Amino acid sequence: MTEEGVVREELLTIGAFAARARLSAKALRLYDRLGLLAPAYVDEVSGYRYYRAEQVERARLVALLRQLDMPLGRVAEVLGAEGPEAAERLAGYWADVEARVAGQRTLAEYLRGRLSGRSSEMYEKFVVGIVDVPARVVITESRHTLADELPAWIGASLGRLEEAARECGGVAGAPFVVYHSEVSTESDGPTESCVPVADEAAAREWAARVGRAWESAVRVEPAVRLAYTRITKAQVAHPQILAAFEAVEQWVAAEGLEVAGPCREVYFADWEAAGAQDPVCDVAFPVRSASRP
Incomplete structure (x- = not known):
């Protein structure tokens, strides 16, 4: 028997390996293509894939990770690490899952309130007022960003702008x-x-000097009248903050005013030092007197 024949006798066909690993042949081909689980040998003529028995443990690990709904890219990261590092990467992924589920749970409760007609109850806890803000010069940084990227970008961009303000006469x-x-x-x-x-x-x-690097600009913000409500650090989280914005919109309509520009969040407190129940932010809409028909 040739050396190649001996090698093939020691290996498992893709069907036998799939049965032992409790995976489908289709999944094994996908994992091979993605570099997660390569066959030990591929016949150049037939294209048949063969696996070693000791690869079963890795195959089962891939299957278990996928049962956590782990994306294939994250599976590759875990498999590419060793020992404690692999465990830490798994823990990091699961922490992200739990944070997402917690946010979805809160959103579901919020939506239940809206669908059951209890929206007015949610809005009652927000006290809305009016403030006139004079014209001022602002330095800015802009970005297109999805909701899950927003908190990190806000913190980073405001940090950069506050640092830059030292060159611009200070924060005003x-x-x-x-x-x-x-x-x-x-x-x-x-x-x-x-x-x-x-x-x-x-x-x-x-x-x-820096405008292109961070999509930065400077402009004069005109004087504006804001309808606003003050919220705590805990209420800044999505979707609680949605209820705050909606409470302001409802108040504006009830007062016979009109929204006169895009909504905003005004951060007046030290975010890092604030506790969950400390006021940190005003959610606001520019407003004007309603136009008469």
Whole structure:
């Protein structure tokens, strides 16, 4: 018998291996194509795949990870690590899953309230007021971003802008974020982070130097009247913040006013130092008197 024949006698056909690993032949071909589980030998003439018995453990591991709904890319990351590192990557993935489920659970409760006609009860906890904000110079950073990317981007962009404000006469007001279009899991904005600064000339020099790198700009924000409600750090999370925006919209309509621009979040507190129940943010809409027909 040839050496190749001996090798093939020691290997399992894809059918036998699939049965032992409790995977389909179709799944094995996919895992091979993605580099997750390559055959030990492929016949050059027939194209038949053969596997070693010791590969069963890896195949079963892939199957178990997939039962966690782990994307194939993340499976590859876990398999590419060893020992504690592999376990840490699995733990990181599962933490992401639990965070997503917790958010979905909260969203489901919110939607139950809306569908059952209890929306007014959700809005009653938000106290809405009016504030007039004078014109000011702002430095900005813009980006198209989906909802799951938004918190990290807001923190990073406002951090960069507050650092840049040192070159522009210093921060001259509470940072804020403007939503020029819907931001959700399917719609990506755009969103604009803004920091008021004291020196317009210096701000324009800064924007000319770094504008392309961060999609940054400087502009004069006109005086605006805002209808707003103040929320806690816990309420900033989605979907609680949706109820806050809707409460403001409902109040605006009840007061005979009109929304006059895109909604915004105004951050007036130290986010890192604030506790879950500490007020940190105003959600607001620019408003004006309703136009008469």
